[in-house]
Amino acid sequence: MSKPGVKVLLVDDDEALRNAVTQGLALRGFDVAAFDNAPAALKALTRDFEGVVVSDVRMPGMDGLALFQRVQTIDPDIPVLLITGHGDVAMAVAALQDGVYDFVSKPFPMERLSVALSRALEKRALVLDNRRLEAAAQTTGGSLLLGDTPVIRRLRATIAQLADAEVDVLIQGETGVGKNLVAQSLHRGGTRRARPMITVNCAALPETVFETELFGAVAAAGGVRPQIGRIERADRGVLFLDEIEGLSPTMQAKLLRVVEEREIWPVGAAEPRHLDLRIIAASKVDLAEAVRDGGFRADLYYRLNVVTLVVPPLRERREDAPLLFGAFLADAAARLRRPAPRLTATVRSHLLGHDWPGNVRELAHYAERVALGLASPPHAEDGAAPDGGESLTERVGRYEATVIRETLAACGGDARKVMAALQTPRKTFYDKLRRHGIHIASYRPPKHSSQT
Structure with missing residues (x-):
């Protein structure tokens, strides 16, 4: 599943196939932007693009391989996945050596494309996170x-x-x-x-x-x-x-x-x-x-x-954990006089999945262990199985907490507006706040006391 806002740029001049693939990916949760030619797709690409390019190989004008070369000039780390016919497989294998991320041969099951895209999106997320970590390493103080x-x-x-x-x-x-x-x-x-x-x-x-x-x-x-x-x-x-x-x-x-x-x-x-x-x-x-x-x-x-x-606890701004981790990791590596290790999929999963009861201080200690090479995959005491093996209840609970936090932010911490927006009774709403450890006061504007 792609994250909200992550796009798949699909390029194919065959309208029927383009529409079928767009619909199939949308049903699987991917946000797809479809184009019938490569130049139009290139106009939508920047170095900060968070997604994957999927292109047919054989197209009039600029074909899939030429599109791949142009994408490389924008950002060589943007994954490009090629759709090939039976006669193009040898060419596609050679393209893999040049940096193409993957290819699928027609006709292909939608699940095959979906799995390849999920891996490519994870790779792209890691690349962008590491760039943010490197930028954070340049930040001094604060x-x-x-x-x-x-x-x-x-x-x-x-x-x-x-x-x-x-x-x-x-x-x-x-x-x-x-x-x-x-x-x-x-x-x-x-x-x-x-x-x-x-x-x-x-x-x-x-x-x-x-x-x-x-x-x-x-x-x-x-x-x-x-x-x-x-x-x-x-x-x-x-x-x-x-x-x-x-x-x-x-x-x-x-x-x-x-x-x-x-x-x-x-x-x-x-x-x-x-x-x-x-x-x-x-x-x-x-x-x-x-x-x-x-x-x-x-x-x-x-x-x-x-x-x-x-000051909000880290679990209420969990998405900031990778950026904070990057700053702490750079500080720890500099202090220990060793290069800062790259962010791995296991570490990234732990950063986004752990509740961080010790907040930013706990995160700083974790970064130090990673810098020392002592951090292993999440332990049993973290409350989840390794490699993101959460139960359905845990996943639903995390999604519920995210929705509540996003609605609180949109409503400025106004409990009545949030309950109305989520169509949730008062007692149920406050029970969920306690269950997820959400502090409603952190979403409200500061109060100016009239006391003197």
Whole structure:
């Protein structure tokens, strides 16, 4: 089966055969563009063409072999499959040595052509993926934000819109999605880029040293060594509070004053110090739910929640996995001082088929194993048999999740519109969201809080 949008360019001057082949391939899921002459087909070809050329050999004017030579000048990696008569088989075999992908002899069963096309399309997809990987290897920085799915394009656009805005931002997303890179992108694109972004891992900060580490201490503090706190180091820059959900209630209360007043009171100081800060916070849990459950202070949440950015998990932008993988693979190969291996069909199948519960971080580790030559075909713990041996239920489930995600993107995350478009009851819709791990908030535009 060809993927949506992948075309088969069929060239044959015999109208009856051309129509029969077009119909037969369409019934098998191939998107066919048919032409009665080679020059017309060539006008539809570019180097980025994602499909296969199928041509009869004997045609008036430019024949199939001449067409193949012209296709080679456009892109030698575009597969060309020839349809031959009985007397042309020896010539077709010779053409294979010149680079023709395959040939079928008339009369041929449609299944024979379908199987050959499926293999050719897979080969073409690998070629284009490897080109994208090579292009990604030239990209420096920001690799976690690579991608072309609607959710990541929307996230990049929102970051660009917010970078220069002097507002606090709350970033939410699962472990490993790249919340820290979103914070770095906001910092690098903003007016404070010349000043430092100071990162505080709130979950790793012991409560016993919380005040001195964050607020600092003066010489007057008995028994405490004078030091400048991390928050003060972010003056005129950006303070990034990572894993803010890890703060204890006591630490949340002490941090509230910083967020509200933009001032700190170092240990042993006689008066507070006013600071010029932009605050970016990140959480791997939904802080609104944490507030409702009593695990996070409502006043601190509303102060931080001027704008919320939701970073989608990798399973919700699975199509971006090969491009991200290419960037990570290039980085790993350069660090290990070895050439980056080519993308294989097995690796590509794993990239698109795995759920990536560890998100982008897990993908980066997988790329490192591939660079080291240690990655084998998907293991049993991946939940699927090798070589894409999924059950029918798994395949249907994946298709269902794809339809839901595409509809959510088209409707801007409006649940009512999605339920109407899919003709799905509310309870069924939300059950499917939970089953497929789809976060509807990641498809909605960012919310601007009216809290001050």
